[in-house]
Amino acid sequence: MADDADRRVVIAPAHDPDNSLVSEELPLRANLSVLENIAIVPQYRHNMAYEQAADLAWTLLVRLNRSDCAFKRDPDLSHEERFVAKLLRAVIRAPSIIFIDRPALLLPDTHYPPFVSATLDGVADKINECWIVDYSWNEPLYAPR
Amino acid sequence: MPAMDAIIQDLTRRGAGLLAWLRAWRGFGHFAAVAIVEALTPASYNNATRSVVQKQIYFTAWQILPTFTVFSAVLSFVLIQIVVDTARNYGFAQHALEASVRILVLEILPLLTALFVGLRSGAAINTEVALMVVHNEMKALEDTGVDPMRFEFIPRVIGGVISVLALTAVASAVALVLAYLAVYGFQAWSVHEYNRVMGNIFNLPVIAMLWAKVFAFGLAVTVIPISEGLAAPAGKLFFVPISVLRGMVRLFFVLMLVEVLSLVLKYI
Numbered sequence: 359m360a361d362d363a364d365r366r367v368v369i370a371p372a373h374d375p376d377n378s379l380v381s382e383e384l385p386l387r388a389n390l391s392v393l394e395n396i397a398i399v400p401q402y403r404h405n406m407a408y409e410q411a412a413d414l415a416w417t418l419l420v421r422l423n424r425s426d427c428a429f430k431r432d433p434d435l436s437h438e439e440r441f442v443a444k445l446l447r448a449v450i451r452a453p454s455i456i457f458i459d460r461p462a463l464l465l466p467d468t469h470y471p472p473f474v475s476a477t478l479d480g481v482a483d484k485i486n487e488c489w490i491v492d493y494s495w496n497e498p499l500y501a502p503r
Numbered sequence: 504m505p506a507m508d509a510i511i512q513d514l515t516r517r518g519a520g521l522l523a524w525l526r527a528w529r530g531f532g533h534f535a536a537v538a539i540v541e542a543l544t545p546a547s548y549n550n551a552t553r554s555v556v557q558k559q560i561y562f563t564a565w566q567i568l569p570t571f572t573v574f575s576a577v578l579s580f581v582l583i584q585i586v587v588d589t590a591r592n593y594g595f596a597q598h599a600l601e602a603s604v605r606i607l608v609l610e611i612l613p614l615l616t617a618l619f620v621g622l623r624s625g626a627a628i629n630t631e632v633a634l635m636v637v638h639n640e641m642k643a644l645e646d647t648g649v650d651p652m653r654f655e656f657i658p659r660v661i662g663g664v665i666s667v668l669a670l671t672a673v674a675s676a677v678a679l680v681l682a683y684l685a686v687y688g689f690q691a692w693s694v695h696e697y698n699r700v701m702g703n704i705f706n707l708p709v710i711a712m713l714w715a716k717v718f719a720f721g722l723a724v725t726v727i728p729i730s731e732g733l734a735a736p737a738g739k740l741f742f743v744p745i746s747v748l749r750g751m752v753r754l755f756f757v758l759m760l761v762e763v764l765s766l767v768l769k770y771i
Contacts, residue, residue: 375648384643389631402551402649411550447647 360494365460368491372457378448380441381459386432392443393419393428399450418446422480437465442477455487462496471499527734531753534730535722541657551649552658559662563624564669571619575674576681578615579607583678583685600686600700604679609704609713609769612674614762617720620667621754625728628659629750632732633743656729663725664718671717709769716765720758727754 372379386395396415400406406414419425419442427439435443441464448456461470478488490500541547583603590599632655635641641651679701687693731750735742 373646379646383639384646385638385640387640387644388634388638398551398649398654399647401554402549402654405549405551407550408554451648 365491365493369457369459371455372459376454377457378451378453378455379457379459380444380448380464381457382463383459384444386435386440386443386447388432391429391431392424392435392439395443396446396450399447403451414450415446418450418481418484422446422477437467438473441465441474445477446481449481449484452484453486455489456485458488458490460492461490462492471501475501527731527749527753530734531727531730534733535726537652538657538660538722538726538729541653542661547653547657551654555654555658556662556665559624559659560666560669563620563662564666567619567623568670568673571616571670572673572677574619575612575615576677579612579674579678579681580685582607582611583682587685600682600697601704603682603685604701604704607678607682608675609709610762610766612678613671613713613717613720614758616667616671616674616717617724617758620663620670620721621724621728621751621758624663624666625724625754626747626751628663628725629728629732629747630743632656632729633735633746636733636735636737637740637743639737659729660722660725664721667721667724668714668717671720712765712769716761719761723754723757723761727757 369379369381371377372381386392387398390398393412393415396418397408397411399411400414401408401411416425416428419428422442424439424442427435427443430439432440441461444464445456445458458464458474461474464470465473474490478485492500586603586606587596587599590596590602595602635651635655641655644651644654683693683697687697728747728750731746731753735746
């Protein structure tokens with residue numbers, strides 16, 4: 359995409375109920391821990407017991423080696439931990455498409471293309487489809503997946 | 504015609520202020536109606552919402568129960584003593600029990616409980632909801648398929664109403680025991696007489712009106728802070744203190760309005 363107007367057009371389908379958006383503009387719930395932020399999705403949507411939903415969330419965090427941030431809240435998270443929490447909150451919902459909006463905004467201090475790629479590989483079997491939405495001038499950063 | 508222009512500008516400004524005020528009240532009324540309908544809808548309840556209701560009751564009622572009980576007991580004891588002594592001085596000792604129970608249980612304790620919960624939990628809820636709106640957390644919840652109304656707000660309203668009802672019941676029970684002790688002393692022989700007086704006070708219409716009033720208080724201490732928080736503009740952090748200030752002032756006026764209405768219905 360070339361500019362912000364273009365970006366809005368591209369991520370418009372992300373607001374469809376079947377899809378999920380990982381974005382700087384959609385924060386974690388501040389009064390919940392990372393584990394609760396992820397677990398709340400199946401707990402609410404599928405009326406799952408908290409223990410069961412938390413187990414699911416924990417399993418996903420362990421797969422990405424991020425169980426150490428499970429009980430942290432948003433202000434205590436690093437950019438990488440926050441990105442993982444937001445991604446898993448989307449993944450646990452099993453949407454048709456996950457949109458990751460401008461990873462550079464989510465991971466300002468990280469060489470993000472390999473990090474995003476490795477993170478997505480860690481939960482590849484849980485993702486139906488994933489679109490990384492970034493500006494066209496960043497295209498060379500991404501290897502074909 | 505500078506004078507006419509000034510009058511028109513003044514009227515326009517006042518009109519805009521009035522419209523904003525009416526819009527705020529309409530928003531509050533709308534949210535209250537939605538909250539009641541959602542609270543009565545079985546589909547609103549699942550594991551997640553029940554857990555928020557439990558947390559709300561814990562933070563609003565259980566956590567403050569010892570402090571609140573001691574405070575209401577001390578206040579009740581002092582007020583009962585004042586009423587009993589005054590009644591004896593003026594030769595109306597036979598009405599001391601009835602007067603103290605009517606003042607405390609029917610009027611002061613429900614209002615005091617609502618103010619206590621409003622100042623403590625209402626202010627916190629108002630701040631939290633305003634921050635949620637400012638930080639776009641509601642949109643984030645919606646994106647994950649969690650309805651903020653059902654997950655965040657309705658459980659708070661239900662928890663708030665239950666907490667105000669429960670705390671009022673506890674404070675009233677303590678006041679009734681203290682009233683007995685103040686009037687009859689540490690003996691059990693006057694229980695029959697005490698029951699007769701209570702029976703005269705707490706007839707069905709009085710009980711119905713008391714619980715209706717406490718229910719209205721419970722709704723007010725949660726619905727007003729939430730609806731005021733929801734009116735905060737997204738992205739404007741500086742608006743949070745303004746939102747809380749408005750919410751608390753509006754809450755105070757609504758609590759007073761409910762109290763005055765109940766007095767009018769009872770005594771006029």
